[in-house]
Amino acid sequence: MPTNDELQQQLIKDLLIESAEGLDRFDREMLSLEKGEGQPETLNVVFRAIHTIKGTAGCLGLSKVESVAHVGENLLDAVRSGKLSLTQEMIGTLLCYADALREILKCLESTGNEGDKDYSALLQKLQEHQVARTTEATTPEACPAKAETSASPTWGLFDDDPLPVLSPKPESSLPASPPTRTPTAAESGPEREPAMKGPSVSDSAIRVSVDQLDKLMNLVGELVLARNQIVQYSGLIQDNSLIAASQRLNIITTELQEGVMKTRMQPIGNVWTKFPRVVRDVAHELGKKVQLVMQGNETELDRTIIEAIKDPLTHIVRNAIDHGIEMPEARAVAGKPGEGTLLLRAFHEGGQVNIEIMDDGRGMHVAKLKEKAMQKLMITAEQASRMSDREALNLIFLPGFSTAEKITNVSGRGVGMDVVKTNIEKIGGSVDILSEPNSGTTIKIKIPLTLAIIPALVVTSGGERFAIPQVSLLELVRLESDQALKGIQMLSGSPVYRLRGQLLPLCYLNKELEIEAPASSAPQGQSTTAPSSRTSDAVNIVILQADGRQFGLVVDEINDTEEIVVKPLSKQLKGLTCFAGATIMGDGRVALILDVLGLAQHANVINEVRDRSMGDKSKSGSGNTNKQTLLLFDVGKGSRLAIPLSMVARLEEFPRDRIEHSGTHRVVQYRGLILPLIRVADYVTAHGVAEEESPDIIQVVVYSEEGRSVGLVVGSISDIVEEVVNVRRDARGQGILGSAVIQDRITDLLDVSAIIQAADPNFYSQKPALELVA
């Protein structure tokens, strides 16, 4: 038998759940009343919601909830019975009143008591609404049914119940009663009580705690694994009855899995219910008119995901109203209806849930975004000019970006959209944005249905298996031995692979994880096969995407894709950022799940994340513009360097014997001047090929700046090309700005100013270092 205390706790919990639902319903109906769509029944619904809260709170001795609820109830009752008509102002107050109730209940939930915030001003206002109108109302008394029979006796559950049994009380006297504590227990007329409970869905539905569902989900996960093992095993043993049984098990397990997954699914409408209110409040605050349309309320999502998208969605909605939708006057000028439309749409597609938030506001101006980003030094002018419209729109997801001219209460602090993006990406989703100036903006979110069971690619490296979540996977590349030799090149010591003209940094899984398969560590037979597969010359590259950047992961073997059940790692392993969790494979062994982002950071393939991702994106969008003319040359065997031709004053050849010395510098006489020479090979680390004594004629690239010249000694000049250059800064090294694919070969771009600076610190003495365009 539960003690009174436990029972009380349980009842309070129920009250909290019920009230939250009730208040949401209250908001919803209030808003429809505000729009003038209310039906006579609507008022009853609103009234009942409050009435239930008040009644239950009264029984549980929650005097504050009860007293606050009571005042509003009176007002609503007056409206409902036709004594008052609902005004806009009144609706506003009533919505605040619902918030006040929420606040008290929240306080009750977190601290166990009702808090001591004073709501008398609000209550005063509620009463004023009523008094102002009812004073002239002719009938001071409500319908006789309301002369109540107190419900208290049936609630005599608690010894400590502070509520006295009440006598009927005329409604009209209530406005005068002090707002602090109104000791009416359940002011329910007998005819209202049944209507409140009603023959609703509650008969066919029960409340189940989320913990319970989570536990079930875990068990099903384990069952799936056991099923996998049995199915595998039954394939080995040719026993017909075992095969039949395992097939049955297979089907049942799959259905069970789906069934349990469904129990955790909630319609997205559950999150959306609060948006009408949000939209109304924000629109009111800003003096805008917004109509909210919601489609696909019934689209279902896993509970955990619903939780995770709640805040990002709210943020987007607020943003859309604040930044997107214009003031009514501006809309009129643009030839649009004064009331803006915000459309929320959710639907399933390809095993994912799509959510679209569409407004018909002013849209975003690409040029404005770029300008803003440049102002904030997030991108350079050059990057901006190369950026496609779509990339420019994605600028809003950078941290610290905000285009709002003024910081309003609603948005514009620039802490929003990047958080939205990270939160959505955290659950394996993606955000995309489309915008048309003057016709509106659409934000598209794609999220997976569930997080507990995910599709993954299983790979082997160093004799161990690893699972890679499919969401990060872009493609698989297999290079046969000769291709591998040609395809993988070294750039300042780090391997890169050229994938359709793009440079892709590579990392080797076994090296990153330090699993060069020391033989002792693997007593199992399985891993002995691994070294052989690695020594076969083919290279398997898994191309992955993390935080908008791509990189290639070299593994020994690519096995299969599988649905895996994600299990968290124990605390001892939490520090390992390379792993996202573990799972149990069909053969019963444990495999680790790679955290692609963590791994990429560990391997240093995506260090300056944001910065480079901009460079990377600009590559794909650079299209036809921005061709550069480059001079290609080398400084010895195998090297290939380029500088923009615009930086070259002349190309000269000098016989070796004309080189003279001036101080520590090597110089030549050139057009009546002394031209200092700089051997490029001495400053470019990666190409430190010494070939001092070879040709009799030296090749010199003359570089001039403000009347001063310097000669860059190179090995040989190979070509002049005009090409679109996509510089990757990964390979940045001493004297190298970056690298690019030019004429299908990897070419380093020489950092001329850095080299000159290094050779002759005084060269730029009159002038700060140049910003060289690479």
Next chain:
Amino acid sequence: MSHTKQFCTFFIDGHLFGVEVLKVQEVIRYQEMTRVPLASRTLQGLINLRGQIVTAIDLRRRLELPPRPTHQLPMNVVVRSEEGAVSLLVDEIGDVVEMDDDVYERPPETLRGVSRELVTGVYKLKERLLLILDTEKTVTLQAAPLKGA
């Protein structure tokens, strides 16, 4: 009558250790393990315990004792800790013994190093000593070293 306590005992490198029997979930023979790259060597790997993934800690390494001969497969003593089950890898499993408080002593001063931290007390048996391990402390490893990360 004096108090008694029950302990699950096991051998590690010839020493007799024990943990409170109530902390022990089960004892199982050697299981195939999945190594965790980059993790500390004390953390031997992950095992699949009926669908639950359990971290296995090599007690020899944890107690800084010489490594187990390669031919010898360890046993798993699965203990319940604050954050779920953890398996302790031991050489050989002993009996469950009931010990009397009379023969209990605080760890001797001569204990050095890690043992001093992990051993909460000693029971004097006829022929040898039973060292009692603090399971919580034993399964708490310092934050996994992040080599190069």
